[in-house]
Amino acid sequence: AQSVTQLDSQVPVFEEAPVELRCNYSSSVSVYLFWYVQYPNQGLQLLLKYLSGSTLVKGINGFEAEFNKSQTSFHLRKPSVHISDTAEYFCAVSGGTGFQKLVFGTGTRLLVSP
Amino acid sequence: GAGVSQSPRYKVAKRGQDVALRCDPISGHVSLFWYQQALGQGPEFLTYFQNEAQLDKSGLPSDRFFAERPEGSVSTLKIQRTQQEDSAVYLCASSLGVQGNYGYTFGSGTRLTVV
DSSP: OOOEEEEOOOEEETOOOOEEEEOOOEEEOEEEEEEEEOOOOOEEEEEEEEEEEEESEEOOOGOOEEEEEETEEEEESSSSSOGGGGGEEEEEEEESSSOOOOOOOOOOEEOOOO | SSEEEESSSSSETTTTEEEEEEEOOOOOOOOEEEEOTTTTTTTTEEEEEETTEEEETTTOOSEEEEEEEEEOOOEEEEEOOOOOOOOEEEEEEESSSGGGGGGEEEOOOOEEEEE
16 A cells, blocks of 8 residues: 655745755555645646656646655655745655555645745 | 536535535546545545446445446535535546556545535
C-alpha cells in the first residue's frame, strides 16, 4: 500500500519569495507522483506529474518538482510566488498492479502575503 | 463533455434524509473514482469503477453508502439516512485507462452539509 506525508500543514511566504512544499511517499512498487492545487470551493487541478524519465518535472504556473527515489521525495518548488498562488496543495501517489487509485497527502496550505 | 461534471454543486440534507450525487465523467473514460474530502483533509478514496463494474468499494465508510455506474458512463453516489459525519465534499474523478500514467481529471465536487 502507498502513503503520502506532507509534513507542513501551512507555509506562509511573502510575494516574490521562493517556496518549497515538501512531500514524501512510501511504496513498495514503482510509483507515479502528482501535485494538485485546490482553490477555495473548487475541485482539484493538476499542477504536474512524474511518470518516468527526467526527475525534474515542470508544470503549470511556474511550478516544478523533483523526484528523488533514494529519499522517496517529490518536493514542489516555485522560484517566485504570487498572491494568486494562495491555495491548498496536495501531493498524491499511484502505482502497483491492476487499477491504480490516487492516494493523497493531507495537504499544505500556501499563504502568500504582500 | 470537456471535463468531469458533478451535480448538485451544493446539497443541504436533514439528518436521516437520503441523498444522491451525480458524476458525469469525460466521454470515453474507462475509470471512475469517488473520493470524500472532509474539511481540512486530503481526499480519501471511496470506490472505483472500471466501465460499469465496481471493482473496489473498500473505502465506503458504511453500508449506507452505495454507488453505481450502470451503463459505464454516468455514476451516482447514494447516501442513505445521512448523518452529520457524512458532511464533506464528494469528488469524482475519471481516467482514460486504468494505469496512473493516463492521469486523473477531477470534477468540482459536491459539498454535502448534513444538518
